[in-house]
Amino acid sequence: MPNDPYLDASVVWRIKSGTLDLHEAGYRTTKEAILSSGLAMEVTGLISAGKEADVYLALYRDAPIAIKAYRLYRSSHRGGGPVKLDSTGWLAAHEFEMTRQAWKGGCRVPAPARRVENMFSMRYLGDENGPAPRLHEIRPENPRALLDEVLRGVEALAGAGVVHADLSDFNILVHDGKPWFIDFSEAIRVDRTGSAPWMRLEEARVALDRGMGALRVYFGRLGVEVESEPFVSRVLSSLDRFGVLHD
């Protein structure tokens, strides 16, 4: 993480004394930033306000698009202590690249369009009544079939070189009856550009186990068992091009 070190004392002093302003951009400022960056011609509204980013509905020419704008700062609210800041702008670049990699590989993810600084635009999943629901919000008619689609999707992502490290029923949207993967901010590359093969497969295992754990809870409530261990092992061995895993 960049900015892990605490701020220099002189900077902290300038923040405290009010000579350095670290206000988070509000709705209006972000809207202006979106318009002036040329990512959209009109900002229609807010789809989601998250911990690290907000997602806006906007228009590019007349077509709806979604814009994810990362917050600029992450601050600790422990009163009196050093102020820890973390510029999250770089997360937009990471998420954009990961989504693009998955999209190039033919996966069901919103097609990313452009990135400017801490914001990027992508296809809007939804219709005039609102954004596509998250898996969390729906009770699928046929959970078994949906689970199969999700697992195929996770395998397709791995085939495209991406492991989604924050997989859950919150980061899968159901659009036109199909699962769509979103929120690649923590995703890892598992093809040639990642870290050393063994390390990247270990990271991938941890990420996949965690994601499958979340899905197991969701589908378990619907009475469908997720056999995550054999699935994770199969995905990992498909990624193990150098044979570094000996189970």
Ligand SMILES: Nc1ncnc2c1ncn2[C@@H]1O[C@H](COP(=O)(O)OP(=O)(O)O)[C@@H](O)[C@H]1O
């Ligand atoms: N391309 C999109 N189309 C429609 N809605 C979206 C899109 N991307 C994100 N959303 C909505 O915004 C919410 C937050 O997006 P997400 O990328 O998961 O951000 P966060 O980092 O805050 O979790 C999602 O749960 C979804 O409802």
Ligand SMILES: [Mg+2]
């Ligand atoms: Mg999310």
